[in-house]
């Protein structure tokens with residue numbers, strides 16, 4: 523393609539409404555996120571119907587404001603990428619419908635993006651991005667997966683969680699400790715006051731070969747510890763740090779296996795739990811031990827955002843992939859179904 527491609531990204535798969543414009547030559551031009559945290563806080567978790575309704579209210583105003591701030595008009599867009607799954611079906615449908623119909627009205631291509639592919643490619647938005655092939659650890663609220671990545675759409679699953687995702691385990695344990703939603707960052711904050719020597723939590727599934735994970739037992743271990751030792755402030759902080767260390771350590775052990783098995787020298791970490799400071803530090807040590815390079819998105823692009831959706835959509839558009847007029851949202855969608863680029 524001779525002219526630069528400017529892709530609008532729309533993300534509405536869960537509780538963040540996000541929009542961004544990515545230019546294949548100039549990079550990320552603008553992005554904005556509206557978080558629904560306050561809306562769901564009193565319910566202790568995301569209420570799907572409230573999420574969908576709020577996306578309807580927020581997406582277009584957010585988009586208008588983004589274009590205004592970037593000094594762009596709708597006519598400057600060359601394609602529209604939207605998260606088509608996986609996620610909450612009602613929430614997804616808002617972004618899919620707005621994205622697909624806007625593309626139709628502007629007579630430009632529409633690109634349906636897989637949310638986890640967005641997360642996986644988010645480190646590409648950073649200066650000095652990772653080079654293919656690499657190992658990717660995807661750790662979000664809904665997924666925990668280790669992948670061998672040869673290129674866009676060329677993903678081989680090495681291991682995944684057989685029960686709770688890492689972020690889900692953070693959120694559930696945080697709730698148990700009386701922390702508000704969303705629990706992951708709150709638990710990490712509480713852990714700062716914890717004594718790491720007091721409790722030692724198990725590292726699930728590290729005593730057998732393979733790269734699958736299981737995090738639901740850690741949550742039960744936290745609950746039992748809480749019952750046995752009481753729920754005073756110090757005990758809660760001590761449980762938080764023991765839990766956080768166990769998750770970071772378990773993830774690091776499986777990442778080490780992935781590096782050793784494949785001989786690859788780049789480890790990419792993406793998804794909300796990738797914002798966790800202790801995990802970052804632990805993986806940094808692992809990378810040093812293996813003379814490997816560790817790549818993260820900036821913390822704000824670890825959690826849900828539209829910059830990653832615009833980027834992933836742009837790669838697929840440049841490869842000639844886009845959607846027919848019919849649109850589809852998929853609550854479940856395996857990454858193995860994605861075509862290679």
Ligand code: KG4
Pocket residue numbers: 536641661662663664665688689690692693704705706707710793794795796797798799824825826
């Ligand atoms: O990727 P993400 O924003 O949304 C999904 O696609 O799921 O991930 C959200 C998850 C939540 O479970 C949240 O608690 C967790 O990421 N999270 C964290 C941190 N920041 C977000 N977990 C631990 N430490 C953090 N700093």
Ligand code: ZN
Pocket residue numbers: 637641662663793794825826
């Ligand atoms: Zn996500």
